[in-house]
């Protein structure tokens with residue numbers, strides 16, 4: 001799949017960006033704008049150019065232009081068609097809040113444009129079906145940037161499974177934790193609203209569901225889950241207002257809150273490879289001045305804890321756990337097959353672990369009837385352990401785009417939809433107490 005067309009006159013692909021998010025700036029806009037040589041960022045200005053920015057927040061666009069000393073034309077959501085006719089992009093990059101993706105995907109496809117879309121592709125299966133239908137009648141195609149596939153340990157595991165080291169996959173054990181620093185961040189940003197993010201099983205866990213779908217080369221079939229809001233929201237376990245029986249304002253809550261106190265040490269810098277807060281540009285439309293969001297607010301409506309099982313079409317199954325308030329961040333993953341097992345543990349933020357943790361992520365292969373093998377993998381420089389840089393090379397360099405894709409790293413709209421479907425099935429199962437069929441959600 002060729003992700004974008006080349007403008008023959010310029011020799012560069014022209015991109016319009018919908019949603020000048022922090023992710024958009026770091027992952028796409030600056031790398032296409034500035035050959036500044038930052039380690040792990042790369043220089044992609046030869047491969048493409050940004051020709052338009054669209055956002056609900058015009059002050060944010062203006063401040064970005066000022067800061068970067070550029071003059072990119074800015075548009076609002078109701079000016080999508082004008083933006084296309086005036087700036088003639090070859091492709092659209094969709095990077096706003098998750099709930100805004102579907103609209104721009106469909107509108108770009110209606111213009112026969114290719115789309116690069118951040119994960120999650122959309123926030124529910126109704127939106128996914130609209131995108132798949134629009135793509136069927138468009139000359140454009142959708143590429144979902146499931147960057148997690150590109151991490152080296154994941155490519156090593158995919159190769160092992162593809163080459164038959166495990167035989168037929170029988171089951172997966174997957175425990176994913178976010179720590180008290182990164183986990184909280186989802187509850188004082190837009191991600192805390194189901195209608196903007198789909199909830200944590202979508203805005204966060206599509207990374208995990210897509211990873212397993214892809215590693216197994218399988219299609220999810222049915223999901224059953226329990227889940228709850230334990231740590232955050234009004235009844236959060238550490239809410240100082242509840243503990244003290246006093247209705248504190250946000251400032252006072254933070255002063256008394258163990259999450260805030262744990263990480264906001266005066267003068268202390270917390271390193272985070274992930275999105276952990278807000279950036280320095282205005283966010284006044286998304287977060288109006290005077291408004292304040294904190295982790296114990298009453299209107300938090302999503303779960304922070306899940307235990308689930310997923311069945312795949314091959315008959316394989318997965319037990320999955322997600323916890324948004326853990327003492328360490330990362331995952332423990334094991335995949336069993338008829339010929340053996342692979343195991344790995346990943347400490348996403350070793351310097352935030354309350355114990356000595358390593359950057360290394362070896363993959364241990366245990367054949368059923370042989371010696372254990374430990375395969376070292378590299379932690380590459382750049383965001384998300386170098387996966388973002390690899391993905392950009394794949395998207396924005398001629399060599400990358402033309403290279404064969406034997407591991408199937410490039411995620412299609414159908415794959416984007418299947419990851420979202422697992423996430424939607426999971427929270428719906430929590431609500432109904434019954435298993436949810438993926439086919440019933442996606443009509444497929």
Ligand SMILES: NC(=O)c1ccc[n+]([C@@H]2O[C@H](COP(=O)([O-])OP(=O)(O)OC[C@H]3O[C@@H](n4cnc5c(N)ncnc54)[C@H](O)[C@@H]3O)[C@@H](O)[C@H]2O)c1
Nearest residue numbers: 019020021022023055056057095096097098100118119275
């Ligand atoms: N792949 C990854 O590892 C990764 C990491 C972080 C974020 N993401 C994804 O990137 C996207 C952006 O997330 P973020 O946290 O960086 O966002 P953000 O909160 O930093 O920015 C959102 C931007 O979108 C704008 N906006 C809000 N509603 C809009 C609308 N309807 N139309 C156009 N613009 C709108 C806001 O003004 C703001 O500029 C999300 O889909 C998120 O899930 C992916």
